[in-house]
Amino acid sequence: MKTVVKDLRGFFLYFAFWLLMSFIDRFIFLISFSDKVNFSNLKDILRIYFHGLPLDFSLVSYICVLPFLSYLVLNYYDNEILKRKLFKCYNFILIIIFQIITFSNVNIYREWGDKISKRALDAIAEDASGAAASAESTPILIPVLGIVLLTAGSYWLFLKIFNHVVFPKKLPVWKLAIHFFVGGFILFGFIRGGFGRAPLNPSKAYFSSNTFYNHAAVNTHYSLMREYFTRNQRMRSPYKYFATDAEARALLKSAFIENPDSAYNILKTTRPNVVVFVLESFVGDLIESMGGERGITPHFEDLIREGVFFDQIYSASDRSDKGLVGLFSGFPAQGPESIIKYIDKHENMPAIGQEFFKAGYKTSFYHGGQSEFYNMKSYMLTHGVEHVVDIMNFNPLLPKTSWGIYDHIVLERMLEDLDKAEGPFFSSMFTLVNHEPFELKEYKFGKDNNINKFKSTAYYTDQSIHDFIEIAKTKAWYKNTLFILVADHGHRLPAEKWDINMPQRFHIPLLFFGDVIKEEYRGKKIHHIGNQTDLAKTLLKQLNLPSDRYIWSRDLFNHSMPEVAFYNSKDAFGIVTPEEVISYDRVGNRVNFVSNEKYPQAKADSLLNIAKAYYQEVYEDFMKY
Template sequence: MQTNTYSGKALERFMGNLLLNWRKTTPFLFFLRYYLFWVLIFFLQRLVFVLYYYSQFKEAGPEKMLQAFVYGLRLDLSMTGYFSAIPLLLFIAQQFTQTLFFKNTLKIYTWLLLLITTLISGGDLGIYENWGVKLNYRAVSMLAHPAEAFETSKSAPLLLLLFIMLAELVIAGIAYRLVVAKMKIPAGKLLSHEKIAYSIQLLLIPALIFLSIRGGWQQIPVNESVAYFSAYPVVNHAAVNTPWHLSSSLLKNRHSGQKNMYSYLPPGEAAERVNHLYQKCGDDSTRFILTQQRPNIVFIQLESFTADVIQELGGDSGVATNISKLIREGVLFTGIYASGVRTDQGIIALLSGFPAQPQTNIVNQPEKIEHMPFLSLALKNENYHNAFYYGGELSFGRFNAIAHRAGFDHIVGLEDFSDAGLFNKWGADDKSLLDKYVAEMQRPAQPFFSYIITSSSHEPFTVPMPAVFAGDSHNEQFKNACYFTDRSLGSFFEAVKTMDWYKNTLFVLVADHGHHLPRDRKFNEPARYHIPLIFFGDVLKEAYRGQKITGMGSQTDIATTLLKQLQITDTAFKWGNDLLNPNRKPFAFYTFDDGFAWLTAKDTLIFDNRAKRLLIPVHKSADAAMNDSLLTDGKAYMQVLYDTFLNY
């Protein structure tokens, strides 16, 4: 009986010291309170932003304003994780050295961060009114030009901002004293059971810090798009953690800067050449191929669907048989090229008509996205009802931020699929995604614009069906994944043909980008960027069904082409030609790591910017002067494109 009593007390003492001993502070409790301190600081800074720009929240309403605090919490925790990493290392060092430096060093470190974050918060308040964006790389880079920065700051109420920053520091100091400074961590020699408890905690704390930095166990690490939940930009901006956003902006733009890395020509000459590319060679003789001026539009963005799996474009046979059926009844554009190599580049090229950029990506800067045109917004202005469907995490490619900015009323992502058995690495498979769309579109308001993004044909090519193409190589795996997507499309079209709205609907199918599989294409080879574009549906005029439209074109031409068919004038889409106008200047342009390609019917020029030379030139024209002129066109295009990117 005595033994059991002693054993019980020993167990109680061990468990009491394992994680939280309330008689004296353990490392876990200390870091928990240090986390709480920074969450409170970020809450305070967000509250200041909301109060400072309160008048801009009136249209969004109080509910959205309050939701900003909830949606911003993940980025707050992520930033807190970054801030806690160094204190953890300092604490561990103290345990090894047996010297009591941690508390004083932590105080200096924390106050330094408080000064920095307070300056960031104040700077954010100062630029937002004029720029309408969060404090970012572009704003900070202005410090390299003090005179310009001073002129820009003249309109800001500097005294008020200084007072706000001072008040933030005072409140932060009080919070630090109450939440952190009074905590006592035992130092010196530990008892044996305390050593065990400390060891367990010092393994647990780094794991939790890593988890908070990453934003959870999900596949895609947390990024600022998780804070984008509303169609009102100011609400999203309030939710975004400003230090997190600025750090991300600095890291992503440390190489791109604010200087055009692709400046080849005098600006006026470059602009004139680019403008000339979008001028008609003759009268506006657009072929109008639709029977209705306001059809529903279902836009399907196909993951990695290279022309090499489309038999009608010279690709392998037997991979996309259902797409072949659509081609026989629809309109196939045979000379379309992707703008870049990533999905997030493709969605911008398709929805905004804006070309991909080398070395950087405009989706990494949400403040730039907010100034771009979107096909969905142009249609929304014509009373279209917009919906966005993706089976994966909406944080991927910042789809969430894009979808909200693009004016989609209904946004579907991974969290809207309840059956975990449907998921692969990228989320719901294409069959499940398309089935969900059909189920939710029984009686939709018309006209509508739906944007659907498939994902099953993305690496690692795991699809819920037996292999059709035998073999374990990536080529066969890729073709099997494409086959599954194609089979899912077959079922999808069988289902939607029974819908009342089907007869009023135009379906647009296009790839987000090409792929090196299944023919092992080189990274800059034109065939890798060659993709299908298909218009299909009962709204096509009989005379155009089964036709093939030749001529070079790009993803960036599609929005312009659709708006022309609907006879909607929108001059914001400056990087697109009308693919159905035979008098356009046919060309295609794409970018890779640090270069670009310029394609016409007669010439293919691939330019390596690092080497400042043509890379694998394919000159079909014997006229050297013509080739030089085309290369100059390509350089002018790249220069003006990057200028536009910098100025968004």
């Protein structure tokens, strides 16, 4: 191994060189916006660099791949001069591109408020004159001079280091194989950000409620490269059914008409603490009151008898990333895309954490897994959530599933933290155990098949929430706390009979519980059809907090709210009303499910047009963010 390390020392130096380039890029960004940085606080600067390291390592590893493979392939090629020239040419081109991006990023960030992106470059390509006009207020000479000087200085340093580095040649095949596996293992590990379930993404660098610090931590070149090599439809709508937005929005009016005088309030106070439990895959079929098997979630049934329960709610989609945005931002799903993937987009949309933070609440989010997954961490931190607690905040020796720390352990930590909260708090927790592969130490319903495993993890989730609430009842803050239990999305289990186009797949519970609920509403079941996305406005209205920004969300505590819900998967979407459910395959351009074959065709066509208009306009908003 010592021999291998010695042979590869040139590549370790090469790795270090490009890591230095990444550090310089971040330093230029920081000093360019020095008014946003407290340089006297060295700890903050070090945290920015520390949290950006995984992305730095990944970018540098991508850069190293081609030279590393060339070194292996050309090991027996004798023309050392040609190999050196190719190596220098490759790096000179990379250095120029690197520095152009570094300094262009500064100007773009100054104008746009976010870093250089495919969207920004596409905008420049489409409207160069407009881009030039936008740049008139920013200094051009300094970036150009910076590109020239830093390119020259970087290439000089490169030559200084590598003109004297001798790469081993004509190594035996067995030693080359060792080099390949050692170097490949290191580079692949850094590129992917480790070997866990969640691959690396820019959210990994997010660590602060200060948006600029998060932007500074994200490696500029990594995030840009990722956009170009990640297939997406962020600027191309798959839902184009009507010629104009005006036509589509006219069709949508009937789904959003509400009479403000029909709203009612179920709370004793407008400033309660709020705790939201987002329950992984907690489909309606797990709950007896929604047609599920008795005994899977017995404690949930107890809460229903004491709370306000909505039994006709449908999730926005079939995935957690879209469910979280649906719940906290009141924003519907976008089919083949997911807005939470794009930090530059989701930063600009509203989320209820912002309203609570502005109202003086202490805000927090808990999850036992990697909060970088689905960009949850960046989404929370940029939307008023001050503290994100995830797997990195727990002892690594604690028992865990392949997804992360067990939910009951996270809930115990949450209880401890809420005890220390000063003033009203808004806290949410996203469970994970009720997710494939459904890992537990003890299975209530056995583990002979996935159905029983799923029921067992649902039973565990139910028990964990029950234990949390029972302990919470002994706390001083309990009597002034509203608890909300809701699923992130539905599931094919435990029924295993609902296809992805059927509404039962998206049928989820929504429960309001707590001593802050007026006595006359406790035990009330509301059968009004609604959406997961309606929670945002519903909750904000109950607390008299601003809700005008949540245009896709409706107030469930308003008698006049139209009985309609929408659901969406990657390739299909559906609409639910009391009389009919229609699902439409957008790829095949055909209806793929109806619940009432006798429903008049004209009315069915009208419903389908509303659904088409809904997702056309949702996607238009997605592209605008």
